[in-house]
Amino acid sequence: MHIPFVDLKAQYQTLKDEVAEAIRGVLNSAQYIGGETLASFERDFAAYCQVRHARGVANGTDAIHLALRALGIGHGDDVITTAHTFIATAAAILATGARPVLVDIDPDTYTIDPKMIERALTDRTRAIIAVHLFGQPADMGPINDIARRRGLYVLEDAAQAHGAEYQGIRTGALGDIACFSFYPAKNLGAYGDGGAVTTNSAAIAERIERLRDHGRTTHYSHAEVGFNSRLDALQAAVLQIKLRRLDEWNTNRQRAAEWYAAELAESGIKTPFVRKGSTHVYHLYVIDTNDRDAMRNDLEEAGVATGIHYPLPLHLQPALAHLGYRQGDLPCCEASAARSLSLPMFPELTRDQVRRIAAIARAAAERDGEKLQPKSMFSPAALRADRGRAWR
Template identity: 50%
Template structure:
């Protein structure tokens, strides 16, 4: 069996360092925030090329607080995409604002900058692009529109740790960048965790209060906040894993290149290579009109796959209140029907990549 993801192998490769870090945190009794979290904030912000990092308890919390810190609230609109995990949109509604969708570029599957101007209104407060699957969105035109219209740009970089746009790491391109450290992410905690990075000191100060019940200092509640603090153990784990992230990314990129080579002439669409983006391949998603047939064929060969995401957010029953219907975002909807994610993790190896590619070829050759 070829797994879609293998977290155990990665853990065993760094087990001694992880256990030492966890034991040290337990011994320190700094279980919420504390030294390891503070150090990780500095280290990860520096890794992204940002000045400040504010650690929280999930990527969803990172998005929620970034929106609030930017002043987004009731009556505001936030332009984003439906080709994403539901948390992107949920966070906008948590802030009291209204999500407004634009369709995506068919090659990158990220926000199409050419569609933004058409949906802007006097109520638009922010643009929230998603770096889907670790592929950077085309940020320069997005930022140009935002600067011209006085809008905040909040990056959803939950899947894009270390991804680069024109030589700069994502998350530090807009006003605020939001990351998830869910266990399956390229940089994953051993539980839930997230972070917001920014160069804006006022945003950082507000974020630190928002995550800790709105406290300026203990029992001094300046604003209404939340219990969104990162646990000390997760900070310790993530500090260890951050030291390996570049090597893990290099491995992902190696396997992606092999997939691209062996599937080059196959009747599937492989992830786009852009002149301005360096993907970190959180997911290696191919596209085929025969996606469901291909999925079943790979299952029969004991190859695990995934679909990211089978129903776009604008067509989810929970978000019917937004008033979108089938056909409103045709590219997003077509991607949802055609996308299949192949196994992708740093420890995957040449033999398994070749086996998966051969199975894709065989499945499509018979029908």
């Protein structure tokens, strides 16, 4: 029995009549770009995120790119973020002409370490992008404190955390501006590419609206050179239907995470840690193990699809070599890249599937028992001690 990494087909089966009707509605309206379907989804998504404004854009990468531009960030500016993320976070910074400054993560939550942000601050720093990695919000309290003290903007990269909460506040409402991806496999995924920006600022929302549509102010008047980065009405219609199920799907993901944690307890495998006061919506279920490749191999041989997020941190990516980082610069990111394994996670995952996956993982951990003792160079204490020299 094959267990997929995500199962979008199973989800579609539960929605297909509703989706077909919504798509027919858009097709009949002939309003394929903009219009009421988009505006209506934007209102619903803003309300869901507990903010005043949401604007749809073409994808999550553009959401970050346009958000930075809307804040006036560009050449000569530094934007601090983490190296343990998808490359889009840094690519969007580079697209504005600004420089990504990559810092280390907290090894327990994999999110940016606020202490490392402090050390990376310079006169060029204009903004911090906090990535809510794998479905857990970054530690936004200290991050917002630093930003307030230093007059910086805080952006959320919430591509992996639709609906997660930090101290009772939803992602999308935790900084100055937040960026979402609706890539199909995300917790809220379109049937194609899509993204959104959320904010409480009417001025920022208006600027995003202009930037996503060629800098237009009226049909033939362009106040600035913008982009073509619109969320189309068909995707908005699908997303509006799926948004109504998001909480239920996130609850199912959390239930699957509890099953995994129970099955893997005492196995020596480190399961996800959830910060007190936060909720985790498990876009990905990432475990930490010394013999990742052997365990992955066992799972793949048994028909269980897995992933690695991410095998090469951004500071060591060839495309970003010009930023000048070296191996050893960000030890927690590097340790995570070597040890992380993402197990299947999707709302329709069953108890039996989790049991089967966990049994294979447990057997691998038992067989490699000795190896599962934390290696000293990767132990949390050693990593923390190492942080003193992590930032250059």
